[in-house]
Amino acid sequence: xxxxxxxxxxxxxxxxxxxxxxxxxxxxxxxxxxxxxxxxxxxxxxxxxxxxxxxxxxxxxxxxxxxxxxxxxxxxxxxxxxxxxxxxxxxxxxxxxxxxxxxxxxxxxxxxxxxxxxxxxxxxxxxxxxxxxxxxxxxxxxxxxxxxxxxxxxxxxxxxxxxxxxxxxxxxxxxxxxxxxxxxxxxxxxxxxxxxxxxxxxxxxxxxxxxxxxxxxxxxxxxxxxxxxxxxxxxxxxxxxxxxxxxxxxxxxxxxxxxxxxxxxxxxxxxxxxxxxxxxxxxxxxxxxxxxxxxxxxxxxxxxxxxxxxxxxxxxxxxxxxxxxxxxxxxxxxxxxxxxxxxxxxxxxx
Amino acid sequence: xxxxxxxxxxxxxxxxxxxxxxxxxxxxxxxxxxxxxxxxxxxxxxxxxxxxxxxxxxxxxxxxxxxxxxxxxxxxxxxxxxxxxxxxxxxxxxxxxxxxxxxxxxxxxxxxxxxxxxxxxxxxxxxxxxxxxxxxxxxxxxxxxxxxxxxxxxxxxxxxxxxxxxxxxxxxxxxxxxxxxxxxxxxxxxxxxxxxxxxxxxxxxxxxxxxxxxxxxxxxxxxxxxxxxxxxxxxxxxxxxxxxxxxxxxxxxxxxxxxxxxxxxxxxxxxxxxxxxxxxxxxxxxxxxxxxxxxxxxxxxxx
Numbered sequence: 001x002x003x004x005x006x007x008x009x010x011x012x013x014x015x016x017x018x019x020x021x022x023x024x025x026x027x028x029x030x031x032x033x034x035x036x037x038x039x040x041x042x043x044x045x046x047x048x049x050x051x052x053x054x055x056x057x058x059x060x061x062x063x064x065x066x067x068x069x070x071x072x073x074x075x076x077x078x079x080x081x082x083x084x085x086x087x088x089x090x091x092x093x094x095x096x097x098x099x100x101x102x103x104x105x106x107x108x109x110x111x112x113x114x115x116x117x118x119x120x121x122x123x124x125x126x127x128x129x130x131x132x133x134x135x136x137x138x139x140x141x142x143x144x145x146x147x148x149x150x151x152x153x154x155x156x157x158x159x160x161x162x163x164x165x166x167x168x169x170x171x172x173x174x175x176x177x178x179x180x181x182x183x184x185x186x187x188x189x190x191x192x193x194x195x196x197x198x199x200x201x202x203x204x205x206x207x208x209x210x211x212x213x214x215x216x217x218x219x220x221x222x223x224x225x226x227x228x229x230x231x232x233x234x235x236x237x238x239x240x241x242x243x244x245x246x247x248x249x250x251x252x253x254x255x256x257x258x259x260x261x262x263x264x265x266x267x268x269x270x271x272x273x274x275x276x277x278x279x280x281x282x283x284x285x286x287x288x289x290x291x292x293x294x295x296x297x298x299x300x301x302x303x304x305x306x307x308x309x310x311x312x313x314x315x316x317x318x319x320x321x322x323x324x325x326x327x328x329x330x331x332x333x334x335x336x337x338x339x340x341x342x343x344x345x346x347x348x349x350x
Numbered sequence: 351x352x353x354x355x356x357x358x359x360x361x362x363x364x365x366x367x368x369x370x371x372x373x374x375x376x377x378x379x380x381x382x383x384x385x386x387x388x389x390x391x392x393x394x395x396x397x398x399x400x401x402x403x404x405x406x407x408x409x410x411x412x413x414x415x416x417x418x419x420x421x422x423x424x425x426x427x428x429x430x431x432x433x434x435x436x437x438x439x440x441x442x443x444x445x446x447x448x449x450x451x452x453x454x455x456x457x458x459x460x461x462x463x464x465x466x467x468x469x470x471x472x473x474x475x476x477x478x479x480x481x482x483x484x485x486x487x488x489x490x491x492x493x494x495x496x497x498x499x500x501x502x503x504x505x506x507x508x509x510x511x512x513x514x515x516x517x518x519x520x521x522x523x524x525x526x527x528x529x530x531x532x533x534x535x536x537x538x539x540x541x542x543x544x545x546x547x548x549x550x551x552x553x554x555x556x557x558x559x560x561x562x563x564x565x566x567x568x569x570x571x572x573x574x575x576x577x578x579x580x581x582x583x584x585x586x587x588x589x590x591x592x593x594x595x596x597x598x599x600x601x602x603x604x605x606x607x608x609x610x611x612x613x614x615x616x617x618x619x620x621x622x623x624x625x626x627x628x629x630x631x632x633x634x635x636x637x638x639x640x641x642x643x644x645x646x647x648x649x650x651x652x653x
Contacts, residue, residue: 034453038460086440134630144633145583147387147440152580152626155573163619284444321459326452333445337437 005348019339020289026339027332034327040318048317049310049328059309061195067305068266069094069276071204072259073283074290074297075211076252082215082292083224083248084231089135089150090256091280092157093128097260099161100127102169102271105182105264116185121203121261128257129250131157136249140242146249154280161273169271179271188266200262205298207255212294224248256280285333291340304329356488358604363489363496364562366600368393368554370499372578373585373592374506375550379425380582381510382543383523383645384432387443389551390575391450392424396552398454401559401566402461405471410560417556418549424450425548429541436649447575458566470565493561495553502550503593510589519543523643526650536650551575580629586641599625 028049032042053059073090080087087093100123108116135149165177173180188198215221223244226234231241263275286304290297311325372393379386386392399420404413424446431442462469474493480486490497510516521529522539530536554574559566577599585591606621 034456088440088444138630138634142634147385148580148583149630149633151576152630155576156623156626159619159623163617166619167617278448281444281448284441285448288441321456323452323455323459327449327456330445330449330452334431334442334449337441337445338431338435341435341437 003349007346007348008344009346010344019336019343023289023332023336023339026335027328030331030335031324031328034324035320038318038320038324040314040320045314045318045320045324048313049307052313052317053306053309058195059313061192061197063302063305063309064201065196065198065267065305066308067301068198068201068204069259069263069279070282070286070301070304071201071208071298072262073256073279074286074301075204075207075294076256076259077280077283077287078290078292078294078297079211079215079224079255080248080252081287082228083245084228085136085139085245085249085252086147087132087135087150087249087252088147088284089132089153089280090252090259090283091276091278092150092154093131093253093256094260094263094276094280095154095157095161096127096131096253097124097257098264098271098275099157099164099260100124100257101186101261101264102179102182105186105269106180108186109183111183111185113185113187113189116183117188117265120186120265121258124257124261125254126257128253128255128260130253131257132249132253136246136253139249140246158273161271161275165271165273171270177273181269182265186265187269188262196267198262198266200266203258203262204301207258208294208298211255215294220244220247256283259283282329285329288333289336307332354608356485358601358608360489360491361604361607362597362600363492363500364600365603366596367493367496367499367561368557368574369578369581369596369599370502370593371495371550371554371557372575373581373596374502374589375421375547375554376578377506377510377582377587377589377592378519378543378547378550379428380587380646381519381523381643382540383526383643383648383650384428384540384544385439385443385579385647386425386428386446386544386547386551387440387579388424388428388446388450388548389443389578390571390573391447391454392421392548392551393555393558393571393575394447395420395424395450395454396555397559397570398458398555398566399552400556401471402458404560405469410471410474413560414553414556417552417560421548421550421552421555422545423548424552425544425546426541428548429544432649433537433540433544436651439647439649455568468565468567471560473564474561493557495557495561499557503589507589520643523645526645526648530650530652540650551578554578577625580626580633583642584629584632587643 028046035042035045053063076090101120104120104123135146135153138144138149139146169179171178171180188200191197191199191201223239226239227241227244235241259279264271286300287297289300307328308325311322314320314324315322372389376386376389396417400413400417403416404410428446431437432439476491477494478491480490518534518539522536526536555571558570581592581595585595602625606618610618
């Protein structure tokens, strides 16, 4: 009998391209237990998850619509994680952007769209930066753990939104806890007529491209990656670690803020309490699946958009609860994380 | 006035109960070197499993037991990710929370379907040991889980600071290499801490569905897990200070509830946000001399 030995050496490069595919396969095998429990055929369910959404115009466009906020939050998270700054606050920064977009969107009535939209976009980015500023400064000045502070800031801003929507911004027309509608001049133009797809999707891919350039072709990107790999080593190499982390944290906040602008100006046109069903947290999944690589993050966001649209399809067609989508996403994250570790090992004949 | 104050204190204890269970569970994990951000999801799972089992078996105790078991399993899953595989604790914990929340929602919808009125059960009764005394009677009109939570604090302190188990636990969180060299299994201790900790977190969730509400709603935990994470840092990883922090938080929460019902025109959201902001402030002040377990967030590998 030939014995097998596991040694701690990186697996051969060619195996790495299989990791996403294998992770998806493992995820679907694991979650098929739940599909069977719901009394449905797993293969039919996978068809509805992966193929059905792409087979119709409306649902295929919906995949892109659903991926839009995830591209923003995924890139935001990846940007910060690259520099070793664990920004868990993309959710809060998104909401800050949404508040700014709603406020500016209501105030910009009568302006030309060519002015209103850019003002709103910049305002939303500024709001994201502002919400990211506190934890980032505490991190670099007093080395306060950013995971906890950014997480807490997510909850704080929920109260701010509740305060706005139950008070000054409560819609006098409907009486619902939602803000009045933003000015039509501030609506994001549609990319495709008679669909929900808006220019936010395009903007998201511009951000993907810009992030790729910054990370791979600029000195800042190099500094960020070196800080992410090891703060002490970066310090010795002459990198201003604190300034790099601060920059990464604030840019991350700005990008997350864009997600909020895009949801308010492109989809809802009001600020509502449920403006984000956890896009900031899903952004962490997207960033991890994409391996923190901007293009990978964009593709991962498209894939999660497909899963979210697919979950609706599975639910409608097979009566499986829609929350299967959330389970699939979370399992995919955990499986991918595990496989990233396993790629550091290889099996050898002893 | 005196009556109001006692009522407020009683409400404080009630609000603080899930936080005490949650923080004690989290503290156990963190003392062993694992930051378990799966707490939010574990509390949610505990609330769901507790309710569902109690509903279908007509036994609150069976529900509570099932919740505890589900919490142990959640903790062991966190152990698989962070102890055995040595994955990033932040991302694993958040992933665990997303997973447990998703699977609870999925199962709840599958079992109970879509209903306009959520199904409900009769909750645990309140115990009144000092029924006929004036002040104590009102103050100690609580669910038994609240009494259990209060008792848990000194027991926990004794366990962590006065037993050899506690010594090993703390050592695993401070210097796992030394513990390993002394012949104690780091893996076993960490799994043990995560499993027990998960059970306590789930008990906090089960308190919400089996005692406080008598039903399971989607916003049942509502960030209490994150509050626990913050309280521990706020209290510098010390069980007695964590207890005081939970009472403080519970007090502010109970106060804003009271203010809301009196119809006072105060932005109650400010009161709700206040404890979070105070925690961030406390982190800032405690920042430099925080005494987090030295091996927190560091996976242990035998090379």
